[in-house]
Amino acid sequence: MPKQVIVQPSIDAVEIIDTPIPVPQDDEVIIKVAVAGSNPKDWKYPLWKNWPHNSGDDIAGIIHSVGKDVFEFKPGDRVAALHRAGKENGSYAEYSVAPDWTTFHIPQHVTFEEAATVPTAALTAAIALYVDMKLPTPYNTVEPTVENKIPILIYGVTSAVGAFAAKLARLSGLHPIIGIAGRSGDYAQTLVDYVVDYRQGEDIIAARVEEILNKEGFGGKASHVFDAISEGGTLETTLRFLDTNGGIVSTVLPPNLFARDKENFKYPPGVTAINSAVPRVHSTHKDFGHLWSRYLGRLLADGRLKPHPFEVVPGGLHGVLTGLQKLRDGKASATKYVYNVEDTGDSPTTSGILPSERVHSKSHPLVTFPFPS
Known part of the structure; x- marks a missing residue:
């Protein structure tokens, strides 16, 4: 069964669990993830909200299936996408979900690793x-x-x-x-x-x-x-x-x-x-998200926009913990941490400390902040 990563609030552990392939809503796409990208919010959000979840949002991969109202994408398309922050089936997974309006085609000369640096940032x-x-x-x-x-x-x-x-x-x-x-x-x-x-x-x-x-x-x-x-x-x-x-x-x-x-x-x-909060492209600014996602694909295609420098963290999904801890510790410098999902292989389903040892923080100032839905 496909796997996904659950990031623990302590940022001392992740759990890799079995998850069925998601079924898309009418305006969603299901992406077989080739490369997932990390952002600072991916370790901060679980900590701030004291909430274990798949916090990844940057997706690059192949369309697996589409909802009934999706007409711009079809199975087999190479795409990058912005997952809805805080929702199920984030990018730290073998299969992830994204709205069609924050999904865009990847030009052939752009690699999955490069594409995974783009959506959120x-x-x-x-x-x-x-x-x-x-x-x-x-x-x-x-x-x-x-x-x-x-x-x-x-x-x-x-x-x-x-x-x-x-x-x-x-x-x-x-x-x-x-x-x-x-x-x-x-x-x-x-x-x-x-x-x-x-x-x-x-x-x-x-x-x-x-x-x-x-x-x-x-x-x-x-x-x-x-x-x-x-x-x-x-x-x-x-x-x-x-x-x-x-x-x-x-x-x-x-x-x-x-x-x-x-x-x-x-x-x-x-x-x-x-x-400035990017989750608005999934709520109050859907049109902006639609237009700019497609425009980003165009800018990448003709070379006017270049992806961000990146570092592939070894181990596929098992490397997510390492990448998030490096972000937390301020080790990233002009680089984006990305994960090749096919490199996940077989290893223990829990990385880091044991569940009984986890310490969840409730003191961060954003615990009660009303993030856009």
Whole structure:
């Protein structure tokens, strides 16, 4: 029987269980997973919610079956997809489920490993830039001039979300693109116009950003900031150079839960602040999810968009625990962890500590956060 991974809240164990092949709802596709990709939320969500479940959302593989209302996909198609976060039959499995509107065909020259780096990160970046920040899209842009150029600063630019934001910003003609990065500065240089090293400290970051913006004619203040980290002090740092009179900031985590001083942190009245949550493509922004999933396939096909660098974690589904722990421990740097499902083979069904030893955390600030359904 096919198998799937259940990630335990302690992130000290996963359980690999037998699961029948899912049956699609009318607007769903069932995918025989070739490669699953990991995201930081995949270890955080089970911990935050104290909920053991298959937390993977990035899928690349072959269509196995489709619901009765699906007409764009058929069995045998090579696809990538974004699974609905928190729902059953996630990507850490031999067979996974995705809505047809967040599924797209994979070009022949793109590997399953490359495709598995795209859905969550690229759609998060797209919803932040084009829904929340209302920036020009790559298909509705103009050649930047001194008069109409739009700057953007991306904190965490070598994370998968940050990197896709930079790539899309480039396609949209935004300039200058300023990226804040750390030990992956060389990769950051390929993505943006200017790189600022966060390891130099908050004061130097702020001074360097202001210097760049002054040089580019923006008076030292950033009109658009995308914070792809949104914890550990990044919220406060970006506020130091954000234009407080009309600036806009998009975060991937809610500031009222991840600011240093959660209860008192506030953006000035002149700032528009949005917590950009990709699950909206499965609820309030289905049309956006449909359009952008297909557009991502087109951008990959003609080479305008490149996948994120990746590392294959050995062991197939048995490697999921290792990958999630490496993410938790901050070992990922400009890389996405992916798992070749066919490498799973036969091994014990439980990895890590024994169930009786698991310690479930209930203290994380997102335990009660109302994530979009």
